[in-house]
Amino acid sequence: MGALYDLLQEDYRFREGMKACINCGTCTAICPAASFYNYEPRSIMACVQQRDDKCIAELLRGEEIWYCAECMSCKTRCPRGNAPGLVITALRSLSQRTGMFTCSEKGRQQLAIKRMIGETILSHGYCVYAEHVDTVKFPEQGPVWDWIRAHLPEVMERLGANFQKEGAGNLRKIDDNTLKELSAIFKTTGALDLFDTIEKASAEKAKEMGVEFTGHGTTDGYFTKVFTENNQTHTRE
């Protein structure tokens, strides 16, 4: 048993998701990601079950663990009560904690997710926020979204929201005390440390790649690169 395997064992999700895999491939058969990406949850389960740190390190540095959609269809169907999707969540956490996520194109995307979603949670109390979502980054929102955003307060008022105001209701302003409690929880439970690790490891990678890195926002060169770049080697023919 190696050090990386020991770290995985500390994660409840790993202990719950990895019991005794018989490598039957049911998870791969049901997996939506396996039908699209070069990806087999079965091979990931086989690797971690060997408790071989060399194999686990390859996973943490590689593309595969980032293909899972976390739909958890595998959990329903595994005849032995494993949950490859939960094992993936533990592997992803460890890949970030160790900084290995920057070794893969898909792993590097965590920087964009941290800035778009992680920071919005702390600043607004929501995972996503309408004012941040435009049809440049999210063109599938369609022309109806351009219309909504152009008249956001009026549309929200029309639909009974309490947009950016104190009190209860849809898209209300989350009060300062609540946001302080949320920040305190993030600090106490290690989320802020994880955010720092993601930024620092990404900054080092950006330097190595010679890409602009400002340390904040959603417009610097590194953000744009990880948000949009696809080397076209990930999917099945």
Add this chain to the structure above:
Amino acid sequence: MKKEGKRMVWPAYQKNIADDHYYYSRSCIRQNFYPGTEHTFLRILGQLNKDICDDPRHTTCTGIGYHTDVVPFETAMTVIARHFALMTGLGYENMITSCITSFGLYSEVLETWKEFPESEEKTREYLRKATGREFNIPKDLSHASDIIYKFRKEISALGTHRLTDIHTGRKLRAVEHIGCHYSKMFPSRGVGGAEFPCVLSGLIEEFGGEVVDYPERRLCCGFGFRQYFIKANRGFSVACSKKKFESMAPYEPELILTNCPGCFYFLDRWQYVISEMEGVLYGMRNQGIPVLTYEELAGLVLGYDPWDMGMQMHQIPVEPLLDKMGISYDPEAKYKGLKGLDLGVPLQPRQLAI
């Protein structure tokens, strides 16, 4: 299996759903992208004389952050514990989540605490240290669609419209799409479990429609969290939805009913994207297949105005369904603000007539 056997087995697939006095945990996606649905949910519960607490102090459950892997499990558990603390402080015991991702995450937290009791103790320590709060575990955890399902007969009895073609009396053909995190992870927490989930099909049948089965009925919509939020990954997301559309199209559904915020959004928006990319429009007469939430369907049955419920925020027009159901609406009012305020109209997509 004989029918008698099925009847004996079926109770094992049911879940307890509290009948009153709820604490409501809202959805990030729904509040931002189609707020009318949560407003409609509260309106329906008001019409049913139910007590529901809408507490301004609750926040995101962090579900999207958790499933995009930037929020640690310990953090998600403690944020959810804070929601339980708020609920406990107000004297409520029955939690309703508006979001399926939240429902799945709340379930995961509760099941983890059962399986690993030390994780609950640690969460209590974290919460105490960060906020000074204490909590009780909820007596009941339901998704908002469970509540509409529970009261489907009452809604139907109060209703003014049916899910039938008003011109012919024909049952309208509906497909349902249940969010993966409703019962695939913890089957006992969903009505009908993972094998026979009927939280949406039960509504369709109760309201007079016909549930249409199709091969990819249980396939994920393709949200996939990081698979959608990162532009470079969206091929996966649209490919999954396209697989579903292609699979359901031969059965000519007139409605897609959803209970997950993400699924609703993707099954609506990816139809628009596929029409722009490939010139393909699903649905009868190539108008697209309207996608509804369970509250919107219940609201239409109850005679609520579609624009009061926010159905103008859909990209796929709902008018073909409204016309079949015989629901009257004012086309001129669709994109108006309060008191008829002129807000202009959205641009016309290349393929879809809105």
